Amino acid sequence: MSSVNVRAQAAIELSQVSKVYRRYTGRRFATLKSALLSGSLIRDLRPDEIFTALSDVSFSVRAGQTVGIIGRNGSGKSTALKLIAGITKPTTGTVAVQGRISALIELGAGFHPEISGRENVFINGIMLGLSKREIQRRFDEIVEFAELEEFIDAPVKTYSSGMYMRLGFSVAIHVDPDVLLVDEVLAVGDAGFTHRCLDKFAEFKRRGKTILIVTHSLGLVEQLCDQVVLLEAGKKTADGDPKRVVGAYLTEVGRQEGKFIATTDARAGQANLPAPGTAPPADPSKAGAGRWGSGIVEIRDVTMLDRGGQAVQVVDSGAPLTIRFSVRAQQPVQDVVFGVGIFNAEGACVYGTNTDIDAIGTESLSGDAEVSFVIDALDLVAGTYKIDVAVHTHEGAAYDYHRLLHTLRVQSQTRDVGLYRPRHRWEFSTNVAVKPR
Amino acid sequence: MWRNLAQLVQYRPLIHSLVVRDLKARYRGSVLGLFWSFFNPLLLLTIYSFVFSTILKNTRDPDTDPFALFLFCGLLPWTWFATGLNECAVSLIHSGNLIKKVLFPAEVLPIVAVIATMVHFFFGLLILAAFQIYTGHLPDPVDLLWFPVVVVIQFVFTVGLGLILAALTVHFRDIRDLVSNLLTFWFFATPIVYSYRMGAGALGEHSWILKLNPFYHLAVAYQEILFFPGPFNGGRSLLAIGALSVLLFIAGYWLFDRLRDSFAEAV
Numbered sequence: 001m002s003s004v005n006v007r008a009q010a011a012i013e014l015s016q017v018s019k020v021y022r023r024y025t026g027r028r029f030a031t032l033k034s035a036l037l038s039g040s041l042i043r044d045l046r047p048d049e050i051f052t053a054l055s056d057v058s059f060s061v062r063a064g065q066t067v068g069i070i071g072r073n074g075s076g077k078s079t080a081l082k083l084i085a086g087i088t089k090p091t092t093g094t095v096a097v098q099g100r101i102s103a104l105i106e107l108g109a110g111f112h113p114e115i116s117g118r119e120n121v122f123i124n125g126i127m128l129g130l131s132k133r134e135i136q137r138r139f140d141e142i143v144e145f146a147e148l149e150e151f152i153d154a155p156v157k158t159y160s161s162g163m164y165m166r167l168g169f170s171v172a173i174h175v176d177p178d179v180l181l182v183d184e185v186l187a188v189g190d191a192g193f194t195h196r197c198l199d200k201f202a203e204f205k206r207r208g209k210t211i212l213i214v215t216h217s218l219g220l221v222e223q224l225c226d227q228v229v230l231l232e233a234g235k236k237t238a239d240g241d242p243k244r245v246v247g248a249y250l251t252e253v254g255r256q257e258g259k260f261i262a263t264t265d266a267r268a269g270q271a272n273l274p275a276p277g278t279a280p281p282a283d284p285s286k287a288g289a290g291r292w293g294s295g296i297v298e299i300r301d302v303t304m305l306d307r308g309g310q311a312v313q314v315v316d317s318g319a320p321l322t323i324r325f326s327v328r329a330q331q332p333v334q335d336v337v338f339g340v341g342i343f344n345a346e347g348a349c350v351y352g353t354n355t356d357i358d359a360i361g362t363e364s365l366s367g368d369a370e371v372s373f374v375i376d377a378l379d380l381v382a383g384t385y386k387i388d389v390a391v392h393t394h395e396g397a398a399y400d401y402h403r404l405l406h407t408l409r410v411q412s413q414t415r416d417v418g419l420y421r422p423r424h425r426w427e428f429s430t431n432v433a434v435k436p437r
Numbered sequence: 438m439w440r441n442l443a444q445l446v447q448y449r450p451l452i453h454s455l456v457v458r459d460l461k462a463r464y465r466g467s468v469l470g471l472f473w474s475f476f477n478p479l480l481l482l483t484i485y486s487f488v489f490s491t492i493l494k495n496t497r498d499p500d501t502d503p504f505a506l507f508l509f510c511g512l513l514p515w516t517w518f519a520t521g522l523n524e525c526a527v528s529l530i531h532s533g534n535l536i537k538k539v540l541f542p543a544e545v546l547p548i549v550a551v552i553a554t555m556v557h558f559f560f561g562l563l564i565l566a567a568f569q570i571y572t573g574h575l576p577d578p579v580d581l582l583w584f585p586v587v588v589v590i591q592f593v594f595t596v597g598l599g600l601i602l603a604a605l606t607v608h609f610r611d612i613r614d615l616v617s618n619l620l621t622f623w624f625f626a627t628p629i630v631y632s633y634r635m636g637a638g639a640l641g642e643h644s645w646i647l648k649l650n651p652f653y654h655l656a657v658a659y660q661e662i663l664f665f666p667g668p669f670n671g672g673r674s675l676l677a678i679g680a681l682s683v684l685l686f687i688a689g690y691w692l693f694d695r696l697r698d699s700f701a702e703a704v
Binding site: 021082086087088089106110112114115119122123131155 | 450454462465534535536540541701702
């Protein structure tokens with residue numbers, strides 16, 4: 001029953017960990033000489049300014065669990081990993097880790113370019129805590145995993161960056177740690193290698209090892225992890241079930257991104273907002289972002305609304321979306337058509353229509369009005385899209401044309417590709433085995 | 438600190454493999470390879486002995502004949518000391534990757550620097566031995582028993598100083614330049630190109646100043662053991678320097694240990 005005991009205890013335990021980095025701003029140009037002259041040697045070794053990378057973070061990881069740490073850039077993920085690896089010490093709080101750690105933080109960090117891959121494997125292995133005999137025993141496996149049989153006796157400086165990383169990864173993973181720390185290193189190597197890395201993680205998991213992964217790949221986190229910790233600006237904001245934490249993260253990212261898009265859109269709008277009345281470009285379909293038209297009808301505001309009528313910049317794929325624009329007619333007009341276009345980031349038209357095409361006879365417009373283009377389900381794949389809105393005559397003479405001035409971000413947890421996501425399902429005849437997930 | 442110090446013993450395989458790597462990497466890709474380890478001291482020796490035995494020949498102490506041999510006895514350990522310290526000073530900075538990204542015992546790096554340069558010193562000793570046999574100026578075999586003692590003391594002394602330099606250079610990059618300049622001064626303050634008797638004679642009653650230099654005692658010990666005839670009787674001062682070296686090592690290790698946590702951030 002000892003295995004039960006091992007499983008019950010925490011493999012990694014962080015309690016109230018804070019990490020404060022010191023910045024020596026005042027000492028930027030200072031030298032030893034000036035430090036000695038002004039007698040400030042000791043004082044200069046003290047920080048002038050502090051930066052809190054982690055503040056009061058506690059979480060624990062049970063042995064045998066696979067845990068992901070997610071968060072935006074600069075949220076303290078890598079700092080947490082370095083603390084757990086023991087490379088840096090927490091300013092306050094304690095970090096406890098049970099068992100041998102192998103940290104995949106920088107692959108091949110100790111490689112020396114002038115000597116051969118073989119020699120580097122031995123030295124790297126010793127640095128990671130293996131004995132010479134242990135390395136000897138695993139050597140073939142290491143080389144095979146890195147797919148470097150042919151090049152193992154060549155100096156490492158002749159390796160491509162992929163080869164270098166593969167060898168580094170292979171050595172680190174063959175240390176046979178109890179706790180494996182991984183910092184966004186799966187981006188190395190080709191698809192085949194990435195696949196084998198994932199297999200290796202799965203094998204580790206089966207053997208009851210603890211894995212801690214820092215990554216931006218949310219799909220990987222959901223696929224691999226039993227628990228996810230979300231860090232935001234150095235604080236833990238969520239911890240637990242992967243689906244829930246990833247969801248919380250996406251909501252937060254969406255909110256932040258919406259703010260960002262709103263401000264850049266506002267800026268772009270102002271910059272590109274000549275008084276309506278500008279002549280249209282020769283070929284409007286090829287024109288870049290801009291605005292033109294006679295100005296007799298003015299589009300004063302464009303908002304995108306989610307299911308609940310909230311103004312948003314980021315929507316979930318498949319959710320309803322309303323594009324609403326407020327218009328003002330300087331004088332009553334009889335000949336009026338409203339149009340909307342959706343473009344992807346490369347400028348390809350995803351969809352475009354207007355009231356004329358849709359056979360809606362808009363007869364007249366006067367004064368202030370609001371027009372809503374309601375989409376029941378926005379079946380687009382994740383990505384950034386640009387929106388055109390326009391008011392023009394039946395012949396196409398623009399009153400006010402907003403070209404690519406509005407930004408919409410579609411987010412999705414499915415990793416499908418393309419532009420349009422048809423509603424779909426898969427069906428199988430007999431003889432196809434499907435594992436329920 | 439003491440626990441870390443005790444762990445140092447466990448790092449033997451790591452130190453060993455890093456030293457081997459350093460030596461291999463240094464000459465990999467050069468045509469003459471290991472020959473440079475012999476060639477460098479030989480070239481230095483030729484230059485110095487030409488200057489002092491041909492150009493400045495009237496200024497020498499007659500006891501120091503054959504002069505090239507005398508010079509070699511002081512110059513070899515000095516070269517070890519000087520290159521060792523220079524490499525210690527930059528050892529942490531140059532391996533920043535290891536310190537920042539891998540759980541790595543940083544004190545290993547200056548120690549590796551001192552050992553790697555010591556290996557070159559041993560290569561130089563082979564030339565010295567060949568030279569002694571060639572000139573027939575052989576050392577006293579009993580004196581030679583002291584030789585490993587001096588080497589060990591110099592090793593401890595260099596590592597102690599090296600740890601301090603390595604730790605401080607991380608915070609003050611100019612130490613590395615300071616060290617190379619200071620070493621030039623230190624070289625001439627040590628009886629290497631002149632005999633200690635000559636130095637004492639020139640300074641008269643102030644000759645005690647020379648003895649404040651710890652390396653004075655090491656250089657003199659090397660010369661007494663390897664060059665000057667008669668039994669070696671510098672044991673007392675040598676042991677004093679040995680005690681000083683151990684203290685320096687402890688102080689150096691203490692400082693290094695104190696600053697250890699700052700390395701990963703400041704390198």
